[in-house]
Amino acid sequence: VLIYTPALLFCCNSNELDVNLSRVFAGGCGKASLSSCSPKVCIVGSGPAGFYTAQHLIKARQDVEVDIYERLPVPFGLVRFGVAPDHPEVKNVINTFTQTAKHSRCSFYGNVNVGKNVSITELQQAYHAVVLSYGAEGNRSMGVPGEDLAGVYSAKDFVGWYNGLPSCRELSPDLSCETAVILGQGNVALDVARILLSPIDILKKTDITQPTLEALAESQVRRVLIVGRRGPIQIACTIKELREMVNLPDTRPDMVAADFDGVKEALKDLPRPRKRLTELMLKTALEVPGEKEQERRSKASRTWGFRFFRSPVEVLAEPGHSRIAGIRLAINKLEVSDGAQAVLTGEVEDVPCGLVVSSIGYKSLPIDPSVPFDSRKAIVPNTMGRVKQAAGLYCSGWLKTGPTGVIATTMNNSFDTARSILEDMDSGTLDMSAAKPGSQSISALLEKRGVKPVTFSDWEKIDNVEMKRGESRGKPREKLLTVEEMLPGHQ
Numbered sequence: 001v002l003i004y005t006p007a008l009l010f011c012c013n014s015n016e017l018d019v020n021l022s023r024v025f026a027g028g029c030g031k032a033s034l035s036s037c038s039p040k041v042c043i044v045g046s047g048p049a050g051f052y053t054a055q056h057l058i059k060a061r062q063d064v065e066v067d068i069y070e071r072l073p074v075p076f077g078l079v080r081f082g083v084a085p086d087h088p089e090v091k092n093v094i095n096t097f098t099q100t101a102k103h104s105r106c107s108f109y110g111n112v113n114v115g116k117n118v119s120i121t122e123l124q125q126a127y128h129a130v131v132l133s134y135g136a137e138g139n140r141s142m143g144v145p146g147e148d149l150a151g152v153y154s155a156k157d158f159v160g161w162y163n164g165l166p167s168c169r170e171l172s173p174d175l176s177c178e179t180a181v182i183l184g185q186g187n188v189a190l191d192v193a194r195i196l197l198s199p200i201d202i203l204k205k206t207d208i209t210q211p212t213l214e215a216l217a218e219s220q221v222r223r224v225l226i227v228g229r230r231g232p233i234q235i236a237c238t239i240k241e242l243r244e245m246v247n248l249p250d251t252r253p254d255m256v257a258a259d260f261d262g263v264k265e266a267l268k269d270l271p272r273p274r275k276r277l278t279e280l281m282l283k284t285a286l287e288v289p290g291e292k293e294q295e296r297r298s299k300a301s302r303t304w305g306f307r308f309f310r311s312p313v314e315v316l317a318e319p320g321h322s323r324i325a326g327i328r329l330a331i332n333k334l335e336v337s338d339g340a341q342a343v344l345t346g347e348v349e350d351v352p353c354g355l356v357v358s359s360i361g362y363k364s365l366p367i368d369p370s371v372p373f374d375s376r377k378a379i380v381p382n383t384m385g386r387v388k389q390a391a392g393l394y395c396s397g398w399l400k401t402g403p404t405g406v407i408a409t410t411m412n413n414s415f416d417t418a419r420s421i422l423e424d425m426d427s428g429t430l431d432m433s434a435a436k437p438g439s440q441s442i443s444a445l446l447e448k449r450g451v452k453p454v455t456f457s458d459w460e461k462i463d464n465v466e467m468k469r470g471e472s473r474g475k476p477r478e479k480l481l482t483v484e485e486m487l488p489g490h491q
Helices: 014-025 048-060 077-081 088-101 120-126 155-163 187-197 210-217 239-246 263-269 272-286 291-299 407-427 439-448 456-471
Strands: 002-005 008-011 040-044 065-069 106-109 129-132 152-154 179-183 223-227 251-253 302-307 310-317 324-335 341-352 355-358 393-395
Touching: 040 048, 040 120, 048 065, 048 077, 048 088, 048 407, 077 088, 077 155, 088 106, 106 439, 106 456, 120 129, 120 439, 129 407, 152 155, 155 187, 155 355, 179 187, 179 341, 187 223, 187 239, 187 302, 239 251, 239 272, 251 291, 263 272, 310 341, 324 355, 393 407
Parallel strands: 040 065, 040 129, 065 106, 129 393, 152 355, 179 223, 179 355, 223 302, 251 302
Antiparallel strands: 002 008, 310 324, 324 341
């Protein structure tokens, strides 16, 4: 049978006829149809998880249209606001994300706060599928007395401060002390240590913000201790970050030899990446350096070191002040039989310091009461990215797994979510029969609410302004630091 309508021309056998006729007359989506009938997917969050999910959807299926909504006027999430300024090579993924954003079937809407400007339910009415990829913007609390004292910061806020996150612009950490303590031994902790101790001549060639550069130039911090509750074999950083610390100009390592007891003997049983990392730590901590390295260390004006088997018990205040004077650490031992658990010994030690940065993990926050949320695990409960008990709702990135892994980890987890969506489209689990208005209806809603979305071409103007500002200072870019400056017409 040949059916002809001005909008639609397609063939079907007789038993498909009823189905297709009902779709045509209901204004729904037949197999061959207008773009208004194409599958429409909305992604909330424009960090790596959001962009990798979009990339896979667009490449895998020729008719999917993807809209990415972002709370800030600028895209790229933690690639812009998390990756250390002296790691420009990690930011090269922005080129891939830009290709995705400029694809004819992808649109970017910045300056839209999902959960406030528009609800998840409204997005679900406008799109066939909604993907939550808004990451982990909360901090895990230490849960110890004194963590609210002046001079105590979360790594997330400290990193946001030196990377130009608008909400962290006012942080202005006090760097007038000699000793800083970082709690946690992952890559973020090492980023913070490196930024605190790097020579200004290195940092001023990066995209670190100008106010941060000025504060670091005046910094009195000469010693950074990086504290972990377990031992050297359990350390969470990777070898690249450790090597950068070992080779950091004008610094020398300061370790406690006793922390490495028994580590050499355990080397043979470790997987290769962990073995190489541990060997480098052992060499740095225990071996007598060669003549050249000895000379370099003797001239160093700053020190850094790991402190293992330590957990924070209390942040100590200056008498009569709300400022930090030090930190009390519990001394732990490892119960290897219990999967290398840190167990308290009952002993404590006090470390005088004027700055504490807590790098014990980011955590996701709920976005909207209609979305299921596991507050204990701080994730949206899901199976392969399909949100439990919420048809048409998906998640990717840290919201799906918790805040673990590097950008490549997030890429794979986002591709998996995209595959789940495509499977659900093909199997009929996702109802594709009705046409959805997509951004058309959401744009109308936002206009009614006085919200002006920032487009990707608006972002490209911001990008140009930042690069021009950087050029005059010999930097790759000088970031705009407030949402107001980022909005069209303000640059």
